[in-house]
Amino acid sequence: MITRQITQRLSTSILWLLIAAYAAVTVIPDAFPRIFASPFNVPAAVLLSLCFGLIHGAIRYGIGNIAVLLALCLGISNVMENIGVLTGFPFGHYHYTDVLGPKLFLVPLLIGPAYFGTGYLSWVLATVLLCTDQRRDRLPTFVVPVIAAFIMVGWDLCFDPAASTIAHMWIWENGGGYFGVPLTNFLGWYLTVYIFLQLFAFCRSRRALPGIVSLPRDYWYQPCVMFAVMALDYPAAYFGAKNVVVTDATGRVWQAGDIYETAAIVSLCTMLFVACASFAVVLLREAQIDG
Secondary structure (H helix, E strand, C coil): CHHHHHHHHHHHHHHHHHHHHHHHHCHHHHHCHHHHCCCCHHHHHHHHHHHHHHHHHHHHHHHHHHHHHHHHHHHHHHHHHHHHHHHCCCCCCEEECCCCCCEECCEECCHHHHHHHHHHHHHHHHHHHHCHHHCCCCHHHHHHHHHHHHHHHHHHHHHHHHHHHHCCCEEECCCCCECCECHHHHHHHHHHHHHHHHHHHHHHCCCCCCCHHHCCHHHHHHHHHHHHHHHHHHHHHHHHCCCCEEECCCCCEEEHHHHHHHHHHHHHHCHHHHHHHHHHHHHHHHHHHHC
16 A cells, blocks of 8 residues: 555656656747757657656556557557658648658658657546546447547647648648648548547457546646646747748748747637646546545
8 A cells, every 4th residue: 555655656746747847848948949949849848748648548547558559549640641641641742851850651750659648638638528537338438539539639730830831840732721731631630539549449448447536636637737738838939939931832921920829829729728627627526526
């Protein structure tokens, strides 16, 4: 019992440190790029979100189950992204540049872990909002992936225009109405995320999981705070960005300031809303348990 308590406290402390470190390599550098900008910030952010998902997920689902989610996410996202680059389905016609570093076939190695980090958070927040951790019927198996995929696409709505049209991490060859990004990108994202989350839901649907009472309170608050930090990165980028003219692959001209401001608005109304709503659900649920 004492050993378990020590392990819980240690894992809780590590997860809070990961959240703080994530803020240090994303929110702060984007708010003050002249001082803290670094080419290592993006890889560090991906690694930190990956570690958070693995540790947080292992506590509730076990190492084996979270490894299954990781394998599904890495495998399916890489296959879908490579198909997308080669054929244009399901995202639209695009290709990756060398900005994100080494690739597995045609897709940077960082893309898969980035899918996992935010995909796991989206999964947890969906289970919180729907209160499915307290249910043992089969309905959550089909409902949670649907909602979680929407949460995940909300993240892509925030970063894709800046990452492609401004930073040129990838290029949308035919452009698109959303600051150079086409509608098909978000439909493709939804399909990809839904597939690996639905498969994960099938894998764990028959396995018993610890309930809310057996887990430390911080466990449920941490993904809400982590997602809120991710959301606040976009207002920070708007604060620190320069308003320069950028051009997409079709020659269409955009204002970088408009892109950053739109991302800030979208993040506050989607990502931060989901984080705050999830936090409120946990808070009210904890109060009910205490009562």
